[in-house]
Amino acid sequence: MSKKFYKLESKNLNAFYGSFHALKNINMAMEEKAVTAFIGPSGCGKSTFLRTLNRMNDYIDGFRVEGDILLDGRDIYGRDVRVDELRKEVGMVFQKPNPFPKTIFENVVYGLRIQGIKDKRVLAETAENSLRQTALWEEVKDKLDQSALALSGGQQQRLCIARALAISPSVILMDEPTSALDPISTAKIEELIYELKQAYTIIIVTHNMQQAGRVSDYTAFFYIGELVEYAKTKTLFTSPKHERTQNYITGRFG
Amino acid sequence: MSHIDIELDTLRGKLMEMWDLVEYQLQSGREAMLNADHDLARKVVKLGKKVNNYDVKIDRMCENLLALYTPVAVDLRLVLATLKINANLERIGDTAEGISMYVQNRVGTYNPEMLDITRAVIMYDEALAMFHDCRLAYIANDTDQARAILKRDKMLNKIYRKSEDIIAHYLRNNPASIEEGLALLSIIKKLERVGDQVTNISEEIIFYQDAKVVKHKSKKKNKDKEDRSDDMQSQ
Numbered sequence: 001m002s003k004k005f006y007k008l009e010s011k012n013l014n015a016f017y018g019s020f021h022a023l024k025n026i027n028m029a030m031e032e033k034a035v036t037a038f039i040g041p042s043g044c045g046k047s048t049f050l051r052t053l054n055r056m057n058d059y060i061d062g063f064r065v066e067g068d069i070l071l072d073g074r075d076i077y078g079r080d081v082r083v084d085e086l087r088k089e090v091g092m093v094f095q096k097p098n099p100f101p102k103t104i105f106e107n108v109v110y111g112l113r114i115q116g117i118k119d120k121r122v123l124a125e126t127a128e129n130s131l132r133q134t135a136l137w138e139e140v141k142d143k144l145d146q147s148a149l150a151l152s153g154g155q156q157q158r159l160c161i162a163r164a165l166a167i168s169p170s171v172i173l174m175d176e177p178t179s180a181l182d183p184i185s186t187a188k189i190e191e192l193i194y195e196l197k198q199a200y201t202i203i204i205v206t207h208n209m210q211q212a213g214r215v216s217d218y219t220a221f222f223y224i225g226e227l228v229e230y231a232k233t234k235t236l237f238t239s240p241k242h243e244r245t246q247n248y249i250t251g252r253f254g
Numbered sequence: 255m256s257h258i259d260i261e262l263d264t265l266r267g268k269l270m271e272m273w274d275l276v277e278y279q280l281q282s283g284r285e286a287m288l289n290a291d292h293d294l295a296r297k298v299v300k301l302g303k304k305v306n307n308y309d310v311k312i313d314r315m316c317e318n319l320l321a322l323y324t325p326v327a328v329d330l331r332l333v334l335a336t337l338k339i340n341a342n343l344e345r346i347g348d349t350a351e352g353i354s355m356y357v358q359n360r361v362g363t364y365n366p367e368m369l370d371i372t373r374a375v376i377m378y379d380e381a382l383a384m385f386h387d388c389r390l391a392y393i394a395n396d397t398d399q400a401r402a403i404l405k406r407d408k409m410l411n412k413i414y415r416k417s418e419d420i421i422a423h424y425l426r427n428n429p430a431s432i433e434e435g436l437a438l439l440s441i442i443k444k445l446e447r448v449g450d451q452v453t454n455i456s457e458e459i460i461f462y463q464d465a466k467v468v469k470h471k472s473k474k475k476n477k478d479k480e481d482r483s484d485d486m487q488s489q
Contacts, residue, residue, distance in 0.1 A: 209326070210324055213326070237326045237327060238326070238327060238330065238331070238465070239327065239331075239465035240327055246327050246328060249326050249327055250258070250325070250326060250327055250328065250329050251256060251258065252256055252259075
């Protein structure tokens with residue numbers, strides 16, 4: 001029997017902030033071109049785990065990891081891995097939209113410029129493609145040279161997703177991408193996630209349980225640094241195996 | 255106690271009130287039938303309106319809970335189970351009314367011999383006992399008891415299957431009793447349905463408590479175990 005291919009795998013992963021043991025022996029495999037949601041109360045380790053997936057925590061003082069994280073079977077904490085190369089492969093979208101104080105166009109092609117791409121045609125095509133993928137093109141095509149900061153919060157977040165897509169990653173990490181948005185912008189981002197999973201592997205941290213239910217294929221529940229339960233989303237939300245999971249998702253925690 | 259717990263408790267309480275009413279209807283239907291008590295029969299029929307009000311009210315409470323609390327896991331299963339139990343209770347109430355209407359349409363009591371050979375009273379008592387135990391299983395969240403009730407339905411089915419031949423044979427020798435015989439046959443048929451409805455309720459108790467689907471399982475055996483159990487497995 002051939003071994004199933006997983007886009008991302010975490011093996012015996014432990015993470016520490018100084019002496020604080022933030023992640024305890026996490027073993028999980030994430031499927032390609034699917035949406036995996038991480039849920040759990042604040043401080044449970046879900047964001048730490050998300051950030052270890054593209055080494056966002058590397059520069060935090062006292063932070064260290066033990067164990068492996070495999071991207072396409074290759075350890076991302078290996079000596080031969082360059083972090084900037086890794087982040088081309090694993091993009092990230094944050095809680096608050098964080099466009100740069102530049103034009104809309106420059107925001108989208110920012111990653112390409114860093115890579116040294118100067119060809120105007122390539123930049124323009126990439127910008128249009130990325131903005132179309134995030135359903136923003138029709139809204140901004142006539143004002144690409146205006147400041148990104150003039151966009152609404154929901155548009156800014158979609159712009160940030162477009163910026164992440166422009167460098168053609170295969171994995172997109174989202175850390176509570178809609179927690180600062182109104183319901184309509186939230187719905188648009190959720191629609192977008194649904195579309196994007198055809199081409200990308202998406203990992204999302206969310207505090208909104210219904211959102212996890214709506215957008216994800218798999219859900220992982222974390223509690224005080226441990227992975228308590230990881231299952232198909234429809235299973236986890238209808239018949240969770242662990243009482244702790246049930247208490248959390250039904251709002252009877254603590 | 256969390257907010258949703260209070261709502262769910264209220265819902266359960268409402269369902270219990272309805273359950274009590276329906277149990278009274280079914281119990282009284284039996285007394286009315288055996289004693290040809292027209293007053294009691296009228297009372298059973300009249301109670302139907304009250305049961306219908308509960309039916310509508312409980313449906314509405316479930317709708318509100320789903321819309322406002324978006325329950326998941328055990329909470330969701332409780333709401334879904336309550337919707338179905340509610341519908342089955344309402345049907346059992348209708349059955350009691352139906353039996354009472356047969357009582358109202360007749361003057362005398364049923365011929366003891368016919369009751370005896372069809373085992374109609376035994377059937378009625380077992381249906382009542384199943385219904386009562388089902389209520390206890392619901393209150394105690396006792397799925398073992400709920401499972402036991404599923405097996406008891408077989409006895410009602412057996413009596414029902416034999417009743418047609420028994421009554422036909424009896425009527426051949428006692429042609430004067432045709433109306434009485436047909437009415438009794440209809441009542442037996444209704445009691446058989448009560449057994450099915452109590453079975454449905456027991457299945458919902460198991461679904462709510464154990465997250466297991468047991469309905470339609472006896473017929474299919476374990477053949478298509480996969481359809482839902484596949485979803486139940488975690489990664």
